Amino acid sequence: MVNLTRIYTRTGDDGRTHLGDMSRTSKTDVRLQAYADANEANAAIGVAVAAGELPDDVRQTLLRVQNDLFDVGADLCTPLQASYEFPPLRVEAAWIEELEADCDRYLERVEKLRSFILPGGTVGSAHLHVATTVVRRAERRAWAAIEAYGDQPGTAKGEGGVNPLTATYLNRLSDLLFVLARVANLPIGGDVLWQPGGGRAEAPPNRRG
Numbered sequence: 740m741v742n743l744t745r746i747y748t749r750t751g752d753d754g755r756t757h758l759g760d761m762s763r764t765s766k767t768d769v770r771l772q773a774y775a776d777a778n779e780a781n782a783a784i785g786v787a788v789a790a791g792e793l794p795d796d797v798r799q800t801l802l803r804v805q806n807d808l809f810d811v812g813a814d815l816c817t818p819l820q821a822s823y824e825f826p827p828l829r830v831e832a833a834w835i836e837e838l839e840a841d842c843d844r845y846l847e848r849v850e851k852l853r854s855f856i857l858p859g860g861t862v863g864s865a866h867l868h869v870a871t872t873v874v875r876r877a878e879r880r881a882w883a884a885i886e887a888y889g890d891q892p893g894t895a896k897g898e899g900g901v902n903p904l905t906a907t908y909l910n911r912l913s914d915l916l917f918v919l920a921r922v923a924n925l926p927i928g929g930d931v932l933w934q935p936g937g938g939r940a941e942a943p944p945n946r947r948g
Contacts, residue, residue, distance in 0.1 A: 770884040770901065774815035776877035777909070781808040783870035784916075791863020797919055800841055804912060807834060811905050815881060818899030821892040830904040838911040842918050849921045855933040860924035867920035871913050878909035 787793070788801050810828045817827045858868035885901045893899030924930055 769880060769887050770815060770818075773877060773880035773884045773901075773905075774812040776873065776880050777808050777812045777815065780870055780873040780877050780909075780912075781805050781812075783866065783873045784808075787863055787866035787870055791861065791866055791923060793863045793919075793923055797845075797922060800915075800919070804915075807908070808912075811908055814902050814905050815884065818888070818897055819890070819892045819902060820899050821894070829902055830908050832904065835904065835908050835911050838908070838915050842911070842915050845915070845918045845922050848925065849918070850929060852930075853932065854930075856921070857931040857933055858920075860927055860931045864920045864923035867916050867923055871916040871920065874909055874913040874916060878906055878913060881906035881909055 784801050784805055788798055788805075793801070811830055813828045814830050859865050881901065885903055885906060889900040890903045891900045921930055
């Protein structure tokens, strides 16, 4: 159980912070950026849930995802080791399969895509599109951390790699959030579709000065 008795600690005033294994790293470390982006994604989903007037089953799915994202962050901030005194939380393949099942289930509610989609429509859909883009950034940062540190256990604190299932989870989550953004627009008749050329009847000629 987490027990926070103080909010500020002053231990990060030198531009460094603790990872999950208590090793120290720079606050610009790509590993830290990955779990910071996962935290930002969690906040964006929280706004969608709070403001979006979403269906109850969508809200429950997103609540589960919010809990998962804390676990994803915990995984990203704890370097892989061959053994642990206290085994940390790790993303598992079953979590990814769960997201895929959610995608398939919610996709049955919406029409097949006829065009690219504009973010917008209902408030809930707009916020879910924002959350989608943040999750995709978190995935990119996770892959950058994997490229920087590898995916193998280390022999000392701070030296281990990154669990690649974190990036896979974020990839599937971005897919799910995109689908849920479409579901959120069903009350207004469906997607807001992209119109090439901004909806103009004829694109203007290319003029050069």
